[in-house]
Amino acid sequence: MSDNEYVVQMKGITKVYPNGIAANQGVDFHVKRGEIHALMGENGAGKSTLMKILFGFEQPTEGEIIVNDEKVSLSSPTVAIAKGIGMVHQHFMLVPNLTVAENMVLGMEPKQKNKLFIHYKKAVEITEEFSKKYNLYVDPHAKVRDIPVGMKQKVEILKALVRGAKILILDEPTAVLTTQETEELFKELIHLKEQGYTLIFISHKLNEIKQITDRLTIMRSGKSMGVYDTAEISKEEISRLMVGRDVVLTVEKEKAQPSDCILSVRNLEYTNEWNKKMLDHISFDVRAGEILGIAGVEGNGQRELVDMLFNLSVPDRGTATVNGKSIIGRPQKEIRNLGVSLIPEDRMTFGIAGAGTIEENLMSDRAEDKKYNNGLLFNLKAMHEDSDRLIQDYQVLCKSRRQQVGMLSGGNIQKVVVAREFSSEPVLIIADQPTRGIDVGATEFIRKKLVALSRAGVAVLLVSADLNEVMELSDSLIIMNNGKITAYFEDTAVLDDAMMGEYMLGIKQQSPEEIGGVVHGK
């Protein structure tokens, strides 16, 4: 028995990606044997990267890892599993058409005496044995596609345990669970702890962390903000450490003079395929001349909301109109004709055609315009002129308009997207993570443009996980938590980081009257 109370020690972990982004900077992360340890942080804070390193999916640029007093190099998940580390992924690694028992033994199938066939009965026995031992009830014969989400998660946990994991990493385990299933899960986790297992619990849900964890480590911007005893730190303190800006960026802008309502969303509701209510009576207005920000930890319905506004998905109930005309379920061409532009979050899938030229990408929403067509053929002169002008106006660094867009840097790719979306004379711009993963220069440029357009009368809806962006760029903002709007601030100037944290993490919530302030029309 080792004297060392720490079963996992990660020292000075630094991870720099080839594109220069430092996901982890000198992070220390120590986990005691037999404890439930929370790893907290916003998206992009670096916690996923740290755990990918611990499970062998990634290698650290610097630093060392000690597991059970042994210095290890976790070069692949197979090695990590051999060292007793198991991961319960957020997006389940299960095969839907296989039974629970089959998923359990995949890769280590028990064979019958004739060495040919799988000893299915044995697989079922193993499943039942582990299921009973850890109090994780699963039906070995059921196909994974037929079982509820809660059971799927139990299978994921059992899969790790049956392969000998003594240290379990659980990645946002309650993201897909209902309240009932969450309670069940916690009982099981405590049971595991009592049997000597060590659990690392990745989450940003304060209530849950407070409920079952012993200690917690907070990460922010790739660094560790320290490790604390759960019982001795308040939610507000956690919030302050988790949500905050190292550097406050001020954006120069004149005060907003909002006028008419352009976008009106009323009572949007949507339950997803896992029976989770992602949008719960969402109502708000965006007015001409203002930038309305949507803040909140990712996964609280922002994604679904944006999808509904551009017909990438349809709500169960509710309406959304632009200048009085509905945009729910309308073909994208009609939505664009109403004056709506979208900067999509996934720029490679939706924002650009990578193998196409810059010009082809700039023209994708306006190839049918009379301006660019002389009868049957393109009016190439007009096209080339406008493309070159846009490239210049938006400072896209490239060889020419004929260059393949996929070859540009991330920032320049986004500038192409923005050039197209901003130049269609929109009345409403929906910007979803518009500056994620791009260089400082491009970021500044895009933000300036957004403000300029807003002051010229365009309505802007800004969804961003970047605190600086959503606090400084927005004139007003709403906070989303669990599919609901939990706060509305007409003037973002009154906000500070501590307040933001408390609302984003659900510690505080405004009254319905205060929230209702975001509805300006009927």
Added chain:
Amino acid sequence: MENKRQSMFEFFRGFAAIAIAILVAFILILICADDPGKAMECLLVRPIFSNGAINLKSILTIFARMTPTIFTGLAVCVMFSANQFNLGGEGAVMLGGFVAALIAIYIPLGAGVHILVAILAGTIIGGLVMIVPAVIKVRLKASEMVCSLMMNYVIMYVVLHFLNNVFADRSKGATQSYPFMSSAVIPKMISNTELSWGFAIAIIATVTVAFFMYRTRWGYAIRMIGINESFSKYSGMKVGGMIVLSQVIGGMLSGMGGAIEVLGRDNTFLWLNLPGYGWTGITVAILAKNNPIMIPFAALFISYLNRGCELMSIYAGVPSEMIDIIQAVIFLFFAAEHFLAGTRQKIVVKDAKEELQKKEVAAAGEGGNK
């Protein structure tokens, strides 16, 4: 790719693919030919040079033979650009040729008009039959590939039925239709050769398709949908309609090719089987990398090799089906993304380093001026 070095590399990669195919052919020839040297000479040289002089007739034959594959190559080019694996070119060619033949035989029209109407009919019917797999793909999400393949056989049997049971010329020994009216035959470009004015139409079609794909809003939409369908939908393009259009155009081009081949080569309908131009068209399109302007060159290349195999079979006894083996090998290596990928990666890295160096030098220059 913009970069010169990278374009040259792509050219070299294509060349390597062809070289490997010729090598494979060479090995097979060594095994089965009595005189391998003569066989190789037939394959590579004889199509142009024979008996010490340039064989003009042979060259013209090569040009004549490439006419139908230009059309099917263009057809595949359009369809594959939209990422539609519609393989129904074979059926469309046969049907287009047959319908044109019927008009040539039974519907008397004025001299120029007759040809035009016959070709037009073949074109339109080719487009119409492709609506079936296209709509099935767009509405039902079922494979346009299996559907189009089945249609090839259905069309073949329907045409054969009509040819044998309704329109056959019983006075002839072999199965064929009645002779075309002279007003419907496409005149030869150069008399006493196989080369008809159909070749000129093929070149016009090439230019038209090139303009269509790169200078019109429909061709543009088709290409963007093939590159990234989600992006195209998000940008407001009518994805379903364009997918159907791409396949219909493919059918029209194939039908046109069939009509022109039938009216330009012989004076009656002689096909008792699917003629095979559809499959060659796929090879041509792959070689041309889906670029319409390159299609005639790719078709020329394949036609040259085809002629070589033909000569090889006549003068050196090697079966002419060697062309299929050569085609398949070229096909496999040409379409292999990772063929010589290691070398390509080194070139990309080298380019990036050079770009970076250039920028650093430029920056240092500016810095020095401050």
Added chain:
Amino acid sequence: MFEQLINMVFSASFGYSIIRITSPILFAALAAVVAEKGGVVNIGLEGIMMISALFGVLFSYWTNSWIPGVIGAVVIGVLVAMIMAVFALKLKTDIILAGIAVNLLGGGGTAFLLYLFTGLKGNTASMTTPNMLTPKVHIPLLKDIPVIGQIFSGHSVLTYLAFLLVFLVWILLYKTAMGLRIRAVGENSNAADSVGVSVLKTKYIALGISGALAGLGGAYMSMYYSQSWNIGIVAGRGFIALAAQAMGQGEPVGAMLSSLLFGFASALGNKMEGMQGFSSYLVASIPYLVTILGLVVYAMSTKKKIKRFRENAK
């Protein structure tokens, strides 16, 4: 005319025809099933069948016995599938294009190879001897039962193998570890990867098995059905098999039922050919039309199923 037709359909010899005609399609359909389960689409079935058919005849000719012929066809089928696999999995050729290339090869390349090995041009009718054909099996006891005996006894040994393989493929996929891994890789390769299963190796194996089954289909055509090899021998069965796999929901038993449907359509066409009033050509197109119809019906029902599923979930 129709009365004649009905009488014919319900005869024992018609039942015999159905089984006889279904067999090669069944081999190919099973090949499609295994490949699809492993997440690799095998479009090259037609080409593999053609090439295997040729080599089946060649091997049996050289050894003057049918057994090496069948084994040879299987080996060649695996070989061609492996070539396809290398290009698709290692050199990253689009697997559909790789399949088309194999079909091209099978198209004319086989005639060339025939000449290469035997000096014959076009077909092998002149060199086929009875030793080279797969024997018919007359099952004792069964053959004497009226009607049933006529339908089920007296088929080629390969026919019985084809229907046995439905069961064997099912066992492979659902009872063996390799089958489990093939299904896992085909459905969620990330999940398989995360437990240490080699996705690449599994796909190679799936294609190999697919090639072997297609090889048997080819052998059936040249060493029994047509009793020799010629260039048109496979006639699109490799493509019909793809439709059979889709209509059979990708399962061995389903593929068998779809294959039987096409076998029925084909047999019907054949019989109608001989009768008055039916054009032999139009009737030959029946199986292909049935395939298109089958695809459409299947796609429509799948669409309805998905719609119903989504509405129930809300």
